[in-house]
Amino acid sequence: MTLIQSPAWKALSSHFDESKQQHMLDLFAADPKRFDKFSIQHGNLLLDYSKNRITEKTMPLLMSLARQCNVESWRDQLFSGEKINATEGRSVLHVALRNRSNSPIMSDGEDVMPAVNAELDKMRGFSERVRSGEWKGLSGKAITDIVNIGIGGSDLGPDMVCSALKPYASDALNVHFVSSVDAMQISQTLSQLDVETTLFIIASKTFTTQETLTNANTARAWFLEQASTTEADIAKHFVAVSTNTDAVSAFGIDTDNMFRFWDWVGGRYSLWSAVGLSIILYIGMDNYEQLLAGAHDMDQHFKTAELEQNIPVIMAMLGVWYTNFFEAESQAILPYDHNLNLLPMYLEQADMESNGKSVKRDGSAVSYSTGPIVWGAEGINGQHAFYQLLHQGTRVIPADFIASVQSQTDNQHHADILASNFLAQTEALMRGRSLEETQAVLDGLDISKEEAEMRLPHMYFEGNQPTNSIVMDKLTPYNLGSIVAAYEHKIFVQGVIWDVNSYDQWGVELGKQLAKNVLQEIESGEDKFEHDSSTNGLLSWFRQHR
């Protein structure tokens, strides 16, 4: 039986047909306890999901689907180190990296916790030496600048967390992220740096990624070009983060200066591993451990809470409701906290690289939509840019509004304006503005009746746009850890429902392979290419204009 023929899916289909026209405003009017029924608090986090197009029947039906798809048993397999990433023959154990209870977690019959803890200890020691100034650069000066060279999961997570937790950072250290192979980024970064006080972290799970190794080589060449440096100084200024010891050695980094992680950590789930080294240097190990603790707390919640009371499961099943029944194509991420402005980009990779799949675990094609297009930006700026489409466009766009209540500054007035916009936007998206209300607004304007009639349909808002409000008391390392872990588990649950492997990413390979051939063609003297006419034409144009 396929998913869409299953009893739980069919029940949801019928429920969708009978409830899809209902307006949330009417549902709120009919039930004063709607917020209490459809919100959940965990620690200092609140998920209000009452502004969704759900009735009291919807959540039980969604949870039946989750049970029918064996979410609980998949969850157990994840935590017990089963090789659920079957296409790569790997366990999926980012939860072990933040397992603060230190209970054994097995992979291939071996408890991974001693190795995880040893690496954490090594990072603590190293970061304390760098942050205290005990680690000296080539001329005996302390390190002032950290440059993380990585891309994808070896960049987005650390960059997002460093940006989010800036208020917890040391004033003595700056952190820079270089990911693009466009030389503009690394040259702009290098131009700000003093070779004597810069530490490069080359972060790459595979240590084969073209962009990262190209940037790493450029950084090393820049380092060695400086009058004061020698090859021997590299050890004081370059460290590596990888699973690939041989490639790190081959690159010329002493493996004593290498921080390890394991193939059971997916790149987009790796900020909790040694890939977090730039975070640790920036905010210190104690704060990083708080980040891990917050994630672990969410792991425990996800692992033990009933599906009905389980934040990641609720978020996941609401996403399934919109993707598969409302045929929503995207999921917006709208943080109302300036320091979370990289979260949408981070979640784009986490979600789309995980669930952007069209083949089931058994290799057959899916007959339903899978991962949504995830997009977003800082909400307050979006209001003055793309929210028009959320308010009056033609699509259903589920949106996660994410806010921290306590400002990291002492400017309460700014914080209140931000909060009022957060609250007003989710209310406006839900309630809309009826024709009568719009007419009343027009009646108050000094315009002719004809003008008012003409404007009426343009100023009417249908509303009924679904939002989740995810609110924390403050953007602390702990809360950030919890939120990111909640999204990771949401993505996992959706992958289980859609029966896809959320932990491989074969789709990124083809472009990489073709790029290697095209690079040779761009740099060769040849002018005859054997691609399609578009690629041939573009290639010639690039060659003529380079």
Ligand code: F6P
């Ligand atoms: O090409 C995609 C990808 O493999 C991502 O999955 C990964 O996060 C990124 O590239 C970087 O990979 P690595 O850490 O091995 O350099």
